[in-house]
Amino acid sequence: MRNNILLFSFYFVALIFFQILVLNNMQFSSYLNPYCYVLLILILPFDTPGWLLLSIAFFLGMTMDVFPQGWTGAGASLGFHTFATVLVAFIRPFVLKWINPRDEYEIGSRPGASDFGLRWYLTYSLIIVGIHHFTLFLLESMSFVRIPETFLRTILSASFTLLLILLWEGLRFRRN
């Protein structure tokens, strides 16, 4: 348990820094903004209590909102990451229940390709990342008029995020 707290705190900090210093600086195009930090929500252990899951998501989203710009910076874009991240944290248990591979999840283990297969992990992360990115871009564009554009941004950015997530999972898989 204590090990987990340390490990996930490390993931938290590492993901935030990777996101802000590397991914946010890539600037390929306005259609390609990968948000890899959502990985933290994906890999939390199955038995994480609901309140903790939501709190971590809230804190993660707030950090993503506030860190790059400060409280007074771009007032208009505060809260977007918080909303999207808390939303996917809320639906995570339902998604896990829905794509449950035959039997119950083992207590203490966490979602990963090594235990449940690549296909399961891909479906799981696709749903979470897809919803997260779509919500975020929809809020950012603040309109339903430019829906096709938002969809395109979601598809391109989420694909890139998924690629990074699978890469990370692959590295973990090999190490084990």
Place this chain on the structure above:
Amino acid sequence: MRNLIRFVLRYNFPILFLVFELIAIILIFSHNPIQRGKLTSQTNSFSTIVFDKASEVTQYIHLRRAIDQLAKENSLMRSRARAVRPDSIDSRGSYVFIPARVINNTVQFENNYLTLDIGTRSGVEPDMAVVSPFGIVGVVKTVSPNYCRVISVLNSQLRVSVRLSKSGYFGSLSWDRLNYRDVLVTEIPSHVSLEPGDSIVSSGYSSIFPSGEPIATVIEATPAAGGNFLEIRARLSTDFKKLYTVYVVKNTDIKEVKELEEYDNEK
């Protein structure tokens, strides 16, 4: 009361979810900056320090491009210096240029901002213009003692008053978010004839930007809906992905101009 507590404990997951989402929604819709007090300066300075350190590292990577930019700037300066004759009236006399380094910059979002490494200690104030050697960059929004944040031209909240340098017609420039190189100029009457490559400069009407500062060149013009005005697509002369050194422009006469205008309005 006891029932209420039992209810909250039983449904803590959806309740907490709603509370968090509510906070997020409030944050999204309150455009007013929250808490300008202690927390503000702390969070701000912590993240700016991180960006400052990161830019110190990335600077080496971009050194080559920075040198190119400086060389280009040098040649531009030289040509300008040649053009100024000692007896001509310097219409830019009331403007002071303060050099600054860009330590954080985005181009991919809907509303983009820059962070510069100078602040009130160097005489920077909100609403001052920021220009690069090649054209305008944005307007200062908030200032701390050592840093300032700048609303980029690539921000849907910023509109700049511009002039077609050939015909002298005035228009309004804004970013339509399609890509980081192109902007849209509107409010130019449809009878004005222009060609691709015509230059667009700042009008100087706002007293923020010096008059005649380069901004963009025309790509194409189409009649806007309604038919009386043109919609001009233009290429920015500043490449926002290659921005290292910029100048904050201080108009030493802006107070006098504003006071005169207010005085006249009151009468």
